[in-house]
Amino acid sequence: MSLIVQKYGGSSVADAAGIKRVARRVVKTQRAGNEVVVVVSAMGDTTDELLDLASEVAGRPPARELDMLMTAGERISMALLAMAIHDQGGVAQSFTGSQAGMITDGIHGKARIIDVDPHRVRTALDKGNVAIVAGFQGMSRQTHEITTMGRGGSDTTAVALAAALDADVCEIYTDVDGVYTADPRVVSSARKIDRISSEEMLEMAASGAKILHLRCVEYARRFGLPIHVRSSFSDHEGTWVLPSPDDKIKISEGVALEQPIISGVAHDRSEGKVTVVGVPDIPGKAAEIFGIIAGAHSNIDMIVQNISTRGTGRTDISFTLPMVEGAEALDALRAAQDSVGFDSLIYDDEIGKLSLIGAGMRSNPGVSYRFFKALSDAGVNIDLISTSEIRISVVTRADLLDTAVRAVHQAFDLDGQDEVTVYGGTGR
Numbered sequence: 001m002s003l004i005v006q007k008y009g010g011s012s013v014a015d016a017a018g019i020k021r022v023a024r025r026v027v028k029t030q031r032a033g034n035e036v037v038v039v040v041s042a043m044g045d046t047t048d049e050l051l052d053l054a055s056e057v058a059g060r061p062p063a064r065e066l067d068m069l070m071t072a073g074e075r076i077s078m079a080l081l082a083m084a085i086h087d088q089g090g091v092a093q094s095f096t097g098s099q100a101g102m103i104t105d106g107i108h109g110k111a112r113i114i115d116v117d118p119h120r121v122r123t124a125l126d127k128g129n130v131a132i133v134a135g136f137q138g139m140s141r142q143t144h145e146i147t148t149m150g151r152g153g154s155d156t157t158a159v160a161l162a163a164a165l166d167a168d169v170c171e172i173y174t175d176v177d178g179v180y181t182a183d184p185r186v187v188s189s190a191r192k193i194d195r196i197s198s199e200e201m202l203e204m205a206a207s208g209a210k211i212l213h214l215r216c217v218e219y220a221r222r223f224g225l226p227i228h229v230r231s232s233f234s235d236h237e238g239t240w241v242l243p244s245p246d247d248k249i250k251i252s253e254g255v256a257l258e259q260p261i262i263s264g265v266a267h268d269r270s271e272g273k274v275t276v277v278g279v280p281d282i283p284g285k286a287a288e289i290f291g292i293i294a295g296a297h298s299n300i301d302m303i304v305q306n307i308s309t310r311g312t313g314r315t316d317i318s319f320t321l322p323m324v325e326g327a328e329a330l331d332a333l334r335a336a337q338d339s340v341g342f343d344s345l346i347y348d349d350e351i352g353k354l355s356l357i358g359a360g361m362r363s364n365p366g367v368s369y370r371f372f373k374a375l376s377d378a379g380v381n382i383d384l385i386s387t388s389e390i391r392i393s394v395v396t397r398a399d400l401l402d403t404a405v406r407a408v409h410q411a412f413d414l415d416g417q418d419e420v421t422v423y424g425g426t427g428r
């Protein structure tokens with residue numbers, strides 16, 4: 001008997017028909033002789049709608065209450081799915097994150113898992129139930145508060161449960177057939193990737209490919225757990241995210257697999273850019289600035305410091321961060337303007353980030369040239385640049401991002417044969 005963890009995203013449980021369809025799939029998996037744990041997201045765009053409602057009643061809703069509100073979305077889907085499974089002759093029990101033993105720290109909106117104690121889930125399975133767990137939520141033992149793990153965090157709930165229960169496989173069901181060489185909603189000719197190393201998937205997720213939550217990939221890598229990303233609307237084989245590149249070779253059984261140079265192109269529209277203008281060019285100022293940002297719990301992405309303007313002894317520092325964290329970070333910086341001694345702050349949220357990812361970049365010269373040439377031919381101006389060993393990222397104007405993604409995708413011959421099917425979801 002295998003233990004399978006299946007996670008169904010919002011588009012898979014968007015309405016009653018979707019929930020019944022998922023229930024059929026779950027019951028079928030169980031009847032085939034498996035133990036099944038299901039993690040569910042909120043129905044359709046419920047989480048966004050709840051956030052919209054919150055901002056209608058309050059300018060800056062308290063983080064604790066936002067978490068109370070958002071966790072309700074997943075509780076609706078878990079109970080409805082349990083009912084649908086019962087209706088189809090199965091037995092299921094649903095659990096909130098805290099009931100399922102998801103213990104997190106106390107940071108609302110981006111809590112980290114610190115322990116998983118799924119004994120109630122285990123007991124439910126032992127009694128022959130399907131166990132259904134509400135995604136992206138947990139509880140802090142310190143504060144005794146309910147927390148959420150950040151947008152898209154249900155993927156991480158699934159992987160954490162799979163690791164804690166020693167599952168045989170973790171399946172992430174979504175609205176496309178797997179991980180593609182680019183977001184199929186932007187590049188309709190993108191190609192499905194059959195197997196990808198977690199190293200490359202980490203860079204894709206960190207660069208905005210929201211098909212998988214970044215922390216779910218980190219978690220799976222740490223526990224050596226393969227993830228199968230696939231569609232709940234078809235029976236097609238999806239994409240295997242493999243914890244080590246060696247597995248890639250193993251799975252292909254003797255076929256000498258040369259890694260492709262480039263795995264894909266990712267984009268991100270969710271960041272804003274802060275420029276701190278006129279920072280005194282003396283030791284310690286960058287540390288002061290990023291200390292303030294860390295205090296506001298912001299996750300910085302790209303950082304650029306310009307050479308100081310001759311004779312002024314001052315420089316500008318720009319960095320990107322999630323747009324939702326922009327207001328808090330700016331408030332914190334403004335409060336420290338006199339002590340840091342900078343001149344002013346500029347905030348720009350009309351930016352987009354594009355990244356090219358591939359493990360083969362390490363050993364193939366000329367990738368950067370081809371990348372920048374593609375952007376230049378498409379008339380895209382570049383604002384910031386950053387690189388890792390296996391990634392090049394640039395910031396551009398938001399309205400040119402789609403053009404830039406398509407140009408780079410084509411320049412690296414990533415296009416597939418057919419148009420990708422997007423089965424559901426609104427892409428919100």
Ligand code: ADP
Nearest residue numbers: 009010011174178179180182183185209210211
């Ligand atoms: P779910 O609700 O199932 O969690 P998400 O909306 O979070 O689904 O993630 C699935 C979406 O991710 C797809 O519909 C697609 O638009 C987007 N996406 C972004 N990059 C990629 C990629 N490289 N491959 C596949 N999908 C991608």
Ligand code: ASP
Nearest residue numbers: 041047136151152153154
């Ligand atoms: N419902 C949450 C969100 O929309 C969590 C998730 O779907 O993973 O972000």
Ligand code: MG
Nearest residue numbers: 009152210211
């Ligand atoms: Mg998701």
